[in-house]
Amino acid sequence: MEIVGKGFLARHLRAIAHRHADVVALAAGVSWAADTSDTAFGRETALVRDTAVRCRETGRTLLFFSTSSAAVYGADRPGRESDPAVPHTPYGDHKLALERLLRESGTAHLVLRLSHVVGPGQPPHQLLPSLTRLVRAGGPVRVQRGATRDLIGVRDAVTLIDALLSRGERGGTVNLASGHAVPVGDIVDHLERRIGVAARREYIAGGAAHLVSVERLRALLPGQVAALGFDAGYHRRVIDSFLAERQPA
Known part of the structure; x- marks a missing residue:
């Protein structure tokens, strides 16, 4: 596997790189919904287009990471891959546009819509590192009353990626x-x-309650999937593992 990118997910994908020589994993680009600049979006679009051309010319498969957040599916129904996606944010619109680009490119590809991936080496602005930092400091932690998140451990994600490609x-x-x-x-309760x-909390209105379908x-x-134990307590085990591996603040 050729891995394009040097960030959080790219580093963890190295563990399976030797198993998939025919795959180019595009683990670079806009991975944060708050980064909505035209420059960032344009840079990722060019990267996807160029990588797709290269994969088509060399007969390899492009592995593209999209998002399964409410930005793509909305909050009024379980997010299923087969349902029409209606983007609710510029980030969601951008990711769906890249998925369309791939489908129309003629390049062999696989699109994985990720939820909130958690593990060692995460960027500090992402959900769990940010909440952990705020709780350690005693707050204030701002919590949107309606917000939900689907957490998945990065090693579990890589295990599933390996199995899908295999x-x-x-x-x-x-x-x-x-x-x-x-x-x-x-999530804040368990961190505490x-x-x-x-920690001191500030509850504010808003936040989408979003369920990601994993039927497919x-x-x-x-x-x-059964071996990974995706039950109602799974998020607590993900948080425990994250805290155990993270360097003390």
Whole structure:
């Protein structure tokens, strides 16, 4: 596997790179919904287009990472890959445009719509590192009353990516998530218990309660998904692992 990118996900993909010589994993580009500049979007669009051309010319598969967030699916229904996607933000619109670019490019590809991936080496602006930092400081932690997030451990995500590529999955779109919409307040609760700090909170209105469907993922990889234990307590185990591996603040 050729890995384009040097960030969080790219580093973890190195563990399976030797197993997929015919794949180019595009683990670079806009990975943060707050980065909505035309410059950032244009840079990623050019990167996807150029990489798709290169993959088509060399007969390789392009592995593209999109998003399974409410930015793509909205918050009024479970997000299923087969349902029409209606972007609710510039970030969601941008990711869906890149998916269309790939489908129309004639390049062999696989689109994985990621939920909130958690693990060692995460950028500090992402959800769990940010909440951990705020809880350790005693707050204030701002919590949107209606917000939920689907957490998946990065090593579990890589395990599933490896399995999808090994079974020859190509040409489609798959949600890569745990399938559990966890209220952000519950994530803060667990961080407080593990860190031993009761942080001051500020509850504010807003936030989307969004559920990612993993029906397709379970159908494709029933044994692997079952082994990872995606139950209602899965997010707590992901948080525990993150805290155990993270350097003390």
